[in-house]
Amino acid sequence: MKTIRGKLLVYFLVFVLLFQAAAVSIFISSNGLLSSYHDGFERFLVLNSISQYTEELYLDTQLIVVEFKPEILPDYYETKSMLETEKNKLTEIFTDVERIELKNYMNLIDTFIHESELTIGFVLRNDIEQYTNHLEETRIAAGYIQEATLEVIDSELTAYQSFYKDLQERNESFFYFILFLFGTTSILAIFFALWFSKGITNPLNKLSRAAKEVSKGNLIGDPIQIQSNDELKLLGDTFNHMRSDIHRLVEEIKDQSELDRLIKEMELKHLQNQINPHFLFNTLNTISKMAYLEDAKQTSGLIDSVATLLRHSLGDIEKQVALKDEVMVVRDYFHIQKTRFTERVKFQLEVDESCLDTKVPRLTLQPLIENAFIHGIEEIEEGGTITLSIYSSAPFVVIEVSDDGVGMSHEKIKEIMSLAKESEDHVGHSTGIGLKNVIRRLQLTYQMDDLVTIESELGKGTTVRIKVLK
Incomplete structure (x- = not known):
């Protein structure tokens, strides 16, 4: 050229x-x-x-x-x-x-x-x-x-x-x-000045007229034809591609906007058929008080744990909370599961109190514990043990969730860590948030890809290790 x-x-x-x-x-x-x-x-x-x-x-x-x-x-x-x-x-x-x-x-x-x-x-x-x-x-x-x-x-x-x-x-x-x-x-x-300037001004005039049409919203027009073999031809071809790309993107945005509108309408209709979570939360508090007055203290404590878990899940998912709040929710979740499964499931907490003021994304620990319970322990008839360990390893706070359940294959670990869309995410029963969701939110929050590691062996259990900045 x-x-x-x-x-x-x-x-x-x-x-x-x-x-x-x-x-x-x-x-x-x-x-x-x-x-x-x-x-x-x-x-x-x-x-x-x-x-x-x-x-x-x-x-x-x-x-x-x-x-x-x-x-x-x-x-x-x-x-x-x-x-x-x-x-x-x-x-x-x-x-x-x-x-x-x-x-x-x-x-x-x-x-x-x-x-x-x-x-x-x-x-x-x-x-x-x-x-x-x-x-x-x-x-x-x-x-x-x-x-x-x-x-x-x-x-x-x-x-x-x-x-x-x-x-x-x-x-x-x-x-x-x-x-x-x-x-x-x-x-x-x-002669050369006129000929050369004509070779520049004519393509520029074509581009100028086409740009004015685009500024008015007219994205459909005849392609600009520039006969020269210099940068102006490249500029004209690029403008043609840009105009067609903008037109395609506008059409896609219109289609997506229509799709979003339909989805919101469906969500609205779906919400209209559901019980208001805040109404449910208030109702649970009322039932808990009544159970306490009727001297059913164990039932009252169970209802309080459910209410705490519900209240925590209703918070803004985009905001961070102190690690101690996450640990408190985990304790309530332990209480609920201990009530259900009695001696089949054992829970252990090994927490360094100096690490509890560290900020983490909301709903980070409870989905990990629930994932370990559902996919590691629940299927084993004799039950098992889930351990939550929190300790300092400068400049990070390390969170480990371990179980002695069924474990996972290396292929399954790679599938989860790849965050592939087609791979299955292990979602929890209580919050609907799975392991992949937690990993991705941590990566986006701290802008680091190596914050989460998974160690597992079939028949011997799984350990999920998270590193968060203090």
Whole structure:
């Protein structure tokens, strides 16, 4: 998938390369013109230097002939060396050295130098006739060199006029080229800006219109079609999925709301056919008082235990209570079951009093005791023992409910601890709250998954161990 950032980088690089190519071409052309101008100017300088050195060499030769002094010779030889150097430059700066005009010019310089050397040589021999003749030849050659220099310069100026005209034409071409480059780049920039912005604004406008429709509650509409292959297409597809998901969720909520309404109506009708629990609780208290007045103290105590258990179960299930309140309910439950089953069932309490102020979710202990009684002890003919132990193990308070009943298999323990919806929950007779319910409420309350452990062996009993924070 291409990205908007990638497209911007490509467009930017295209314009940069375009300007770089134009700049390089202008630089190369300008550099060529500057090189041509430099070569032409250097030729003028060399020709001018040859003319000057020729004049100086002739004067030095004449001075030696008129008044010979040995200290004059170094100046002569230095001037001669400079003239030869400038003459050698002609082969470097003139590309057409084979031209007759230039060849004659260079031969003339050689002749001039040769005649001046002969003049100096005969002066040293003191041969007046010879050095006089050669001095005249040197003067004539120097005159020819001056005339030839002017002719070569004139020829170069004629060529330079053509070069200057070409330079003007190129300068004018550069001006039009810059105007053309500015115009084309401006048009291209505007075109790409409009094309690129259209590729962004059109999908955004579609998304904006669709979002306004959604805000008005219209969740059904044609899917947004975005033809680009960048983030905007991903945004459009995501919006289509989101709109369809919202529509599906709204429909599900409507269906669930209707289902909840029907269920509440059924619950209301069901409650209308039941005895009010508070009425039952008050009635039990009245029966207990009457039994006490009739001197049926055992019956009165049993009714009080049932009333206490009922009152505790009617409390807010979401609120926590002190552990001592849970222990008190367990004692009443023990009382009820002892009354029913006499010596078949034994109950033991091993409680550390310092732990009883710890807060726990309501209806935590009694469902565990009832689960141990119903599924561990009740089916055994000879009965058994249920033990409730509470002790401190920092930073936790440990609650253990043990029985010596039928026990459970490892598979059954895993099924209970997995809290799977399809697994059977062992619910109690008194409160309807099972072991899975207690485990899940503890996990939600303390936000920990390892608070409950179950140890059991078939035929040897079960121990449920709970750890709660102090």
